[in-house]
Amino acid sequence: MSVRRILPAGLLAIAVTLSAYATETATHSPPVVATGAEWTRHCTKWDKWDKPGPPYRIHGDTYYVGTCGIAAILIVGDDGHILIDSGTKAGAGIVKRNVQALGFSLRDIGLLLSSHEHFDHVGGMAKLQQSTGARVMTSKAAASVMASGKDAPGDPQFGMHPPMAPVHVDGTVSDGETLALGNLRITAIATPGHTPGALSWQWESCEADQCRMLVYADSLSPVSGKAYRFGDHPDYVAAYRAGLERLATAQCDILLTPHPSSSGMVERLSSDTGLENSSACASYARSIGVRLDKRLARERAENDGR
Numbered sequence: 001m002s003v004r005r006i007l008p009a010g011l012l013a014i015a016v017t018l019s020a021y022a023t024e025t026a027t028h029s030p031p032v033v034a035t036g037a038e039w040t041r042h043c044t045k046w047d048k049w050d051k052p053g054p055p056y057r058i059h060g061d062t063y064y065v066g067t068c069g070i071a072a073i074l075i076v077g078d079d080g081h082i083l084i085d086s087g088t089k090a091g092a093g094i095v096k097r098n099v100q101a102l103g104f105s106l107r108d109i110g111l112l113l114s115s116h117e118h119f120d121h122v123g124g125m126a127k128l129q130q131s132t133g134a135r136v137m138t139s140k141a142a143a144s145v146m147a148s149g150k151d152a153p154g155d156p157q158f159g160m161h162p163p164m165a166p167v168h169v170d171g172t173v174s175d176g177e178t179l180a181l182g183n184l185r186i187t188a189i190a191t192p193g194h195t196p197g198a199l200s201w202q203w204e205s206c207e208a209d210q211c212r213m214l215v216y217a218d219s220l221s222p223v224s225g226k227a228y229r230f231g232d233h234p235d236y237v238a239a240y241r242a243g244l245e246r247l248a249t250a251q252c253d254i255l256l257t258p259h260p261s262s263s264g265m266v267e268r269l270s271s272d273t274g275l276e277n278s279s280a281c282a283s284y285a286r287s288i289g290v291r292l293d294k295r296l297a298r299e300r301a302e303n304d305g306r
């Protein structure tokens with residue numbers, strides 16, 4: 001098993017060749033694929049995290065394989081597939097069934113990635129790692145949480161979540177880094193804030209000659225435990241804002257989010273334009289920026305009132 005790191009001239013992106021991780025050649029018959037509209041017949045605006053929903057094709061090689069309430073994204077390659085997020089421990093069973101319902105083999109998944117290190121998105125990662133034999137790669141901050149199964153003190157929601165089954169993390173990725181698995185390329189965008197290790201992901205997907213840039217933008221909501229104040233952590237807030245800016249300016253034709261409800265997936269899939277909207281990422285990032293401003297203002301007001 002070899003990892004080849006390539007530093008393209010003039011670019012900061014590092015390509016990591018992971019083709020050796022695929023355990024077998026990806027062979028599959030064409031799947032019977034549901035449409036997004038069909039998905040909305042099973043799933044509603046605010047669904048439970050572990051409510052089963054059918055998988056559907058988002059665009060080209062990219063499929064939604066999550067539950068109704070929590071996303072999991074499958075990107076199908078010639079030499080192994082990429083799966084982002086597992087859902088909860090129970091939700092991972094639905095994710096597995098959805099991948100298989102599309103006609104793909106779990107053992108063809110070569111790379112498991114994450115949005116952020118909370119149990120609703122990576123609580124089932126250990127289960128998926130076992131079923132797929134895939135490499136797990138995540139951010140440095142998320143790696144310690146996923147490897148131990150315990151949340152980190154720097155997490156605004158520290159102490160609020162149950163422990164997770166530990167995952168063997170095979171490697172870490174940093175902001176702007178591009179991972180390659182066979183013909184697939186995917187780039188990490190560090191978007192800390194909701195958690196220290198939060199990542200968003202960007203990749204291109206083509207359907208014939210119709211190529212679109214997809215972005216799986218992390219949750220990013222400024223929520224916390226009672227004692228935590230974002231205003232007490234200026235460096236963290238600065239990194240938070242920098243991530244929002246990167247997201248707002250990223251090329252993005254199709255926005256996906258770990259909680260489908262946070263980007264109105266049901267409403268968008270039911271609309272005439274569907275998920276395609278090249279300003280959706282910028283709007284999403286800006287709306288989170290407004291929430292962060294409000295949160296900081298509230299903290300200041302609470303402080304003044306003491």
Ligand SMILES: [Zn+2]
Pocket residue numbers: 116118194219
């Ligand atoms: Zn979360």
